[in-house]
Amino acid sequence: MHIIHTIAEMRSWRKQAKRVALVPTMGNLHEGHLSLVRTAKAYADSVVVSIFVNRIQFGAGEDFDKYPRTLEQDAEKLKAAGADAVFAPDESELYPNGVQSYFVEPPAIQNELCGRSRPGHFRGVATIVTKLFNIVQPDVACFGKKDYQQLAVIKGMVQDLNMNVEIIPVEIERAQTGLALSSRNGYLSAQEQVQAAQLFAQLQNIADAIKLGNTNFSALENSAATYLQQNGWQVDYIEIRQAQMLAKAQISDKNLVILAAAILGTTRLIDNIEVNLSH
Missing domain, CATH: 3.40.50.620 (HUPs)
Structure with a gap:
């Protein structure tokens, strides 16, 4: 090499x-x-x-x-x-x-x-x-x-x-907890490493709700953000967007991505999950 x-x-x-x-x-x-x-x-x-x-x-x-x-x-x-x-x-x-x-x-x-x-x-x-x-x-x-x-x-x-x-x-590589692998994970304490899995869990909750037909996107975003804030996170954003060019999601869209950025302790983490409704 x-x-x-x-x-x-x-x-x-x-x-x-x-x-x-x-x-x-x-x-x-x-x-x-x-x-x-x-x-x-x-x-x-x-x-x-x-x-x-x-x-x-x-x-x-x-x-x-x-x-x-x-x-x-x-x-x-x-x-x-x-x-x-x-x-x-x-x-x-x-x-x-x-x-x-x-x-x-x-x-x-x-x-x-x-x-x-x-x-x-x-x-x-x-x-x-x-x-x-x-x-x-x-x-x-x-x-x-x-x-x-x-x-x-x-x-x-x-x-x-x-x-x-x-x-x-x-595709994203994840730890067994679901936490997306990132160089910045090294800044997390042992306790924060465990807690950091909450970010992906909230994205997964939103994805599951959308697949079940929930189209109240703002309520889903707000619910996830509130949960994280109540558990010690500073939420930058949680948003549901069109998967291609990241325009604001519409109810009729079939290919979505849920994106999030939030700070745990002093570490800013990002994650996302794609939702394909065309199947």
């Missing part, structure tokens, strides 16, 4: 490769990331995993400085998972001018859901993913469904900007 730190070396490696899949990450890898790698291997001859903690997608007061940097351990996991190359540039390589002057600006969805409390986040994500696509020139790229809004933004960007990359969505 090659560990590559410069754009020039990455491009040189790419010329020798055939069909390439890219898995963009910020490192501190867990089983969820490794499932992306295993999926990617089914779609390409070679898998590149990028590891870069991207400053421009972090807001003021977020955890950029304390975000774990664990390249050595990450590389061991990726080698075992069958990755062919790791692209781990430093900031001066990707941002040679010290700042980014040109950005990829997503549409209005960037200011909804997670974007309401994280202004500029999805602009930062869209910009770094575009840079990685330009550098690696992958045929396919794998993104986890846990970051559902991010996935929607990336899919829309690729389509709108005529990028020649196939986006492969990968």
